[in-house]
Amino acid sequence: MQAPTTSFAQRAQIALQDTGLQEALGRAMDHFVHGRQDAFAALPHGEALRDHARTIRANTIAHLDEHLIRFERNAQANGSSIHWATDAAEARQIVLKIAREAGVQRIVKSKSMLSEEIELNRVLERAGLDVLETDLGEYIVQLAHDHPSHIIAPVVHWRLEDVARLFHKHLGTPLDADIPSLQAAARRRLRQGFLQADMGISGGNLVVAETGTVILVTNEGNGRLVTTTPRIHVALVGIERIAPTLADAGTLLQVLARSATGQALSVYTSFITGPRRQADEDGPEQVHIVLIDNGRTRALQGELAEILYCIRCGACLNVCPVYRNLGGHAYGSVYPGPIGSIVTPAYDGLGPWHELPQASTLCGACTEACPVRIDIPRMLLKLRADSIAAGDAPAWLQTGIRLYGWAATHPRVFRLASKLGTQLQRLWPGKAQGWTRRLPPPLSAWTDSRAFPPLARRSFSERWQERKT
Amino acid sequence: MTSRTKILSRIRHALADAYLPDAAATIPPPPSPPPFAAALIDVFEQALIAVQGQVTRVENQEAARDWLVNEFQKQGVQKILGWNFTQLPVANLAASLQALGIELIPARLSTATRQADLAALADIPVGLTGADAGLARTGSIVLYASNEQGRLASLLPEVHYALLPADRIYADLAAWLAVPGVGERARHSSNTVIITGPSRSADIAQTLTLGAHGPKRLHVLLIET
Numbered sequence: 001m002q003a004p005t006t007s008f009a010q011r012a013q014i015a016l017q018d019t020g021l022q023e024a025l026g027r028a029m030d031h032f033v034h035g036r037q038d039a040f041a042a043l044p045h046g047e048a049l050r051d052h053a054r055t056i057r058a059n060t061i062a063h064l065d066e067h068l069i070r071f072e073r074n075a076q077a078n079g080s081s082i083h084w085a086t087d088a089a090e091a092r093q094i095v096l097k098i099a100r101e102a103g104v105q106r107i108v109k110s111k112s113m114l115s116e117e118i119e120l121n122r123v124l125e126r127a128g129l130d131v132l133e134t135d136l137g138e139y140i141v142q143l144a145h146d147h148p149s150h151i152i153a154p155v156v157h158w159r160l161e162d163v164a165r166l167f168h169k170h171l172g173t174p175l176d177a178d179i180p181s182l183q184a185a186a187r188r189r190l191r192q193g194f195l196q197a198d199m200g201i202s203g204g205n206l207v208v209a210e211t212g213t214v215i216l217v218t219n220e221g222n223g224r225l226v227t228t229t230p231r232i233h234v235a236l237v238g239i240e241r242i243a244p245t246l247a248d249a250g251t252l253l254q255v256l257a258r259s260a261t262g263q264a265l266s267v268y269t270s271f272i273t274g275p276r277r278q279a280d281e282d283g284p285e286q287v288h289i290v291l292i293d294n295g296r297t298r299a300l301q302g303e304l305a306e307i308l309y310c311i312r313c314g315a316c317l318n319v320c321p322v323y324r325n326l327g328g329h330a331y332g333s334v335y336p337g338p339i340g341s342i343v344t345p346a347y348d349g350l351g352p353w354h355e356l357p358q359a360s361t362l363c364g365a366c367t368e369a370c371p372v373r374i375d376i377p378r379m380l381l382k383l384r385a386d387s388i389a390a391g392d393a394p395a396w397l398q399t400g401i402r403l404y405g406w407a408a409t410h411p412r413v414f415r416l417a418s419k420l421g422t423q424l425q426r427l428w429p430g431k432a433q434g435w436t437r438r439l440p441p442p443l444s445a446w447t448d449s450r451a452f453p454p455l456a457r458r459s460f461s462e463r464w465q466e467r468k469t
Numbered sequence: 470m471t472s473r474t475k476i477l478s479r480i481r482h483a484l485a486d487a488y489l490p491d492a493a494a495t496i497p498p499p500p501s502p503p504p505f506a507a508a509l510i511d512v513f514e515q516a517l518i519a520v521q522g523q524v525t526r527v528e529n530q531e532a533a534r535d536w537l538v539n540e541f542q543k544q545g546v547q548k549i550l551g552w553n554f555t556q557l558p559v560a561n562l563a564a565s566l567q568a569l570g571i572e573l574i575p576a577r578l579s580t581a582t583r584q585a586d587l588a589a590l591a592d593i594p595v596g597l598t599g600a601d602a603g604l605a606r607t608g609s610i611v612l613y614a615s616n617e618q619g620r621l622a623s624l625l626p627e628v629h630y631a632l633l634p635a636d637r638i639y640a641d642l643a644a645w646l647a648v649p650g651v652g653e654r655a656r657h658s659s660n661t662v663i664i665t666g667p668s669r670s671a672d673i674a675q676t677l678t679l680g681a682h683g684p685k686r687l688h689v690l691l692i693e694t
Contacts, residue, residue: 028675048500058492065480078656084473136681137672153672160674183670183678190682195587211656221668221683224624228660229587231580239476244496246655250646251499264516264607265642267669268683271661281619282578283659297479305487375490 001117001344003352004332008359009449011330021157025327028156032318035262036369043258053255054372056248057309061300067209067242068291074212078274080287088118091292095120095201095234096127098288102232104129104198108190110218110226111135112203113151113312114236114292116334120201132193134222136186143170149328151335152260152314157327190222200226200284204237205311206252207289210245213273214289217256217266224268233284235272239291240300240308246271252311255371259313295347303382304346309372310339316366316376322359331356338366338376345383354392357383396445415461422455499643509605509638510691516608520666521679523688533559533632533692540630541571541595548572550590550626551597553617558599558634558692576619596626596684600633601654603689606641607665610689614660623664629684631664634692 004011015021040046060067072082085091099107107129109115121142124131133142137154141147144166148154155163163182167173171185202223206215214235216223227233243249257263276283299307317323317337328336333344333353341356357380366376387393388401407414430437434454439447446452470478505512514524527533537559541549547570554563554573563573574593578586598618600610610631614620623629639645642663646652655661668683679685 031675045500045502052499059496062489062492065477086472136670163673179673179676220670220681246652247646250642265665267665269663274659276659279616281576282621293476297483300483300487303488
């Protein structure tokens with residue numbers, strides 16, 4: 001994954017000043033949060049299903065190798081071809097080779113964050129192939145040369161007027177077109193793509209070991225078209241996204257859509273079990289499933305393995321106070337939000353991504369929303385500790401924490417320092433509700449990106465002494 | 470070493486040190502929800518309406534046929550993309566529709582003329598299929614693909630009519646998957662789709678709009694006996 005050249009604080013600053021983004025986010029985030037809450041409120045055994053889903057994910061990862069082997073055997077028995085890719089480059093080459101061998105020219109794609117992760121489009125286009133994104137959001141992203149900012153809603157950062165302007169330029173719709181007519185224009189354009197494509201590329205929300213099935217969930221129906229009209233279907237699947245049985249997949253599907261969009265089920269849940277059988281009316285002639293590692297086995301080793309329980313619903317993004325204020329682009333990674341702040345360094349190494357675990361208040365809303373109750377704050381703290389140990393933190397912070405540690409273990413120094421702080425604070429200008437907005441260097445490094453909390457007028461130890469006497 | 474061997478060996482190596490909280494020795498049976506107070510057919514109907522689907526209840530096969538004939542006549546339908554009409558759970562349906570002059574077209578793609586076949590099917594406005602199961606809690610219908618049941622019939626047209634006998638309605642996804650034989654059927658069918666309402670998107674400004682790529686309108690005809 002390509003690491004950004006700017007700092008997180010710089011990107012956050014840009015996001016906060018982007019009024020269009022703020023407007024779009026303000027509308028979208030509550031919509032998602034309420035949808036999820038209502039969907040679970042309507043399910044009498046919702047909490048028990050979440051617990052069950054967590055057990056399924058934990059057990060599956062604990063025997064990942066066995067499930068993958070079983071999946072491979074059953075998928076091959078259904079006539080699917082299985083490919084294994086250790087990293088992004090190998091995955092891209094596999095897809096390119098399938099396309100070349102089958103004489104493919106036109107490709108349609110349904111939404112796949114994994115294809116973003118391995119930067120597939122760039123390589124296919126460089127090889128002279130026509131690639132068309134067919135999820136409405138991804139189509140907008142492709143036309144505008146943008147990046148998805150949410151793993152479920154790629155253009156959550158776009159307003160209606162932004163889309164209208166883009167479609168006016170590319171599809172000739174009026175500048176004041178309403179949403180149904182914009183969608184109709186996209187439907188007409190993309191329908192042509194479906195009818196002419198030689199190859200369809202999809203992701204896979206899950207694969208099922210017991211039956212060799214790829215499960216694909218979409219609302220628009222583009223996932224069904226991508227895997228039905230072209231003669232070749234290629235599914236990109238992360239090695240962790242496996243369920244042992246159809247019943248297990250059923251449990252995960254019941255919590256997935258509710259967490260993602262607040263739907264009881266997505267409109268289309270497809271079980272793809274091999275290419276069309278000889279007598280079948282329609283369907284692809286070939287089904288290829290590419291099982292991709294690309295850092296997942298690296299994440300599996302050690303204390304971050306729990307992140308592989310994730311089923312990519314995006315609920316943690318919608319409740320995160322940081323994501324809700326910044327949107328996805330500020331993170332600079334393919335996967336934004338709380339989950340992205342773990343996935344990205346866990347797959348790719350902490351070095352270029354050491355700022356991401358800091359982009360959190362550790363409030364725990366993510367874990368509360370997570371359908372499989374992943375303990376995100378625990379892993380963010382682990383990554384922060386690793387980052388400090390690796391010397392990634394800036395000097396002012398390292399020195400500051402060392403000084404604080406020294407003072408905190410020397411009571412007299414500590415008491416003196418806090419008294420001094422309380423006095424200085426009273427005289428210092430520029431406070432908002434007691435919080436200090438600006439401090440002189442080197443403390444300005446702190447106040448550049450956050451306010452400094454007010455020091456209590458009387459310290460805890462003073463009050464403790466009083467109580468004792 | 471192949472990539473397959475490499476990945477499997479990396480997994481085994483990593484699992485030795487992996488911290489996997491709440492991994493139990495076995496996966497317990499899934500939690501079972503309390504039974505519905507209302508009849509499944511009523512729950513199904515409410516749930517489908519809640520996702521902008523349409524439902525009509527008919528008493529029996531004859532009533533279903535009459536309703537369809539009347540509906541298609543009213544709409545001036547000339548072509549229907551569908552499953553094998555002799556396999557639909559309504560007797561003499563094909564003959565009745567053909568008597569109206571309606572052309573019944575199977576969703577068939579042949580290997581040699583695939584793209585031409587597709588182009589010919591793309592603009593048929595109405596699709597007609599059966600449904601192999603209904604899921605009450607979510608208002609979903611389940612369709613298997615086979616030599617009689619083309620998947621394009623529920624996908625390409627702007628309107629999709631589906632015929633569902635009421636005795637095929639199960640409480641929810643879990644209850645249906647637990648029915649003996651469902652797993653086998655799903656394994657032998659190249660494609661099983663669970664459809665929950667008409668095609669939709671909310672990608673533009675989080676505003677729900679129907680008919681993104683699939684049918685704008687989904688109408689389920691519930692045959693009560």
